[in-house]
Amino acid sequence: MSTILITGASSGLGAEMARQFAALGHDLALCARRTDRLEELRSDIARTHPDVRVEVRALDVTDHDAVFRVFEEFRAEFGSLDRVVVNAGLGKGQPLSTGRFDANRETAETNFIGALAQTEAAAQIFRAQDAGHLVMVSSVSALRGMPKNITTYAATKAAVAHLAEGFRADVHGTPIKVTVLYPGYIASEMSGTSARTPLMVTTEKGVRAMVEAIEKEKASARVPAWPWAPLGFVIKHVPIGVLPKMS
Numbered sequence: 001m002s003t004i005l006i007t008g009a010s011s012g013l014g015a016e017m018a019r020q021f022a023a024l025g026h027d028l029a030l031c032a033r034r035t036d037r038l039e040e041l042r043s044d045i046a047r048t049h050p051d052v053r054v055e056v057r058a059l060d061v062t063d064h065d066a067v068f069r070v071f072e073e074f075r076a077e078f079g080s081l082d083r084v085v086v087n088a089g090l091g092k093g094q095p096l097s098t099g100r101f102d103a104n105r106e107t108a109e110t111n112f113i114g115a116l117a118q119t120e121a122a123a124q125i126f127r128a129q130d131a132g133h134l135v136m137v138s139s140v141s142a143l144r145g146m147p148k149n150i151t152t153y154a155a156t157k158a159a160v161a162h163l164a165e166g167f168r169a170d171v172h173g174t175p176i177k178v179t180v181l182y183p184g185y186i187a188s189e190m191s192g193t194s195a196r197t198p199l200m201v202t203t204e205k206g207v208r209a210m211v212e213a214i215e216k217e218k219a220s221a222r223v224p225a226w227p228w229a230p231l232g233f234v235i236k237h238v239p240i241g242v243l244p245k246m247s
């Protein structure tokens with residue numbers, strides 16, 4: 001049993017990770033901007049897993065001072081943080097050259113600078129504890145530069161994967177562990193618009209694969225492994241002209 005902090009826990013993958021980690025007996029520190037959703041989730045978990053402790057806090061990950069403050073408040077409340085899942089994310093990008101720098105900047109600030117703040121805050125706590133597990137939620141879109149709406153999104157997801165791998169190199173040989181997850185299409189509020197794809201799996205199934213990889217403290221995992229382990233290989237190697245047809 002351990003204490004897990006999850007950002008972006010108010011919906012989609014974050015909320016389902018909270019449910020599945022609760023079922024495994026882990027205590028939870030949950031944050032997001034929509035605290036009404038977090039309170040509902042806490043009530044659900046209290047009903048189904050009364051022995052699990054759940055604390056919730058409002059957090060906008062683009063408020064960097066708040067990221068450091070909230071992570072430290074959770075650490076103080078629980079005594080330690082064993083795992084931090086950097087999950088909060090935004091898929092609001094628009095194609096380059098279409099005049100939507102505002103949307104692309106918001107995606108970049110949330111998914112990269114926000115994740116950088118979370119990683120720094122978690123890393124400080126783990127260094128002080130000499131223990132901890134950082135989990136970064138990237139995406140299979142990080143495997144290549146991607147066209148159209150997901151160009152900026154994919155770039156942020158490549159950046160966070162490298163950020164986490166760099167920290168893994170820093171902490172190599174210490175008790176601190178780092179996992180990078182590359183989810184494929186998993187049903188959520190964000191992926192709702194891609195519902196036409198036959199590759200989409202339910203939130204429950206997709207998150208089960210994520211939780212399994214996290215519990216094994218894998219260095220990295222494409223999830224669910226089928227079809228994303230082989231498809232990831234294809235994405236990495238197809239000629240650039242094929243990418244617009246795949247996205």
Ligand SMILES: NC(=O)c1ccc[n+]([C@@H]2O[C@H](COP(=O)([O-])OP(=O)(O)OC[C@H]3O[C@@H](n4cnc5c(N)ncnc54)[C@H](OP(=O)(O)O)[C@@H]3O)[C@@H](O)[C@H]2O)c1
Pocket residue numbers: 007008009010011012013014031032033034035059060061062087088089090091110137138139140182183184185186187188189190191
């Ligand atoms: N679903 C997929 O197919 C898929 C595939 C690859 C990667 N991912 C990644 O998985 C993660 C979770 O996404 P999802 O699919 O579960 O989408 P989602 O249902 O839209 O959830 C996104 C979560 O991020 C939070 N969030 C967004 N902006 C935030 C901000 N500024 N500050 C704090 N929290 C913020 C949202 O909470 P509030 O709005 O309440 O703040 C929400 O809880 C993201 O990093 C996404 O890129 C998803």
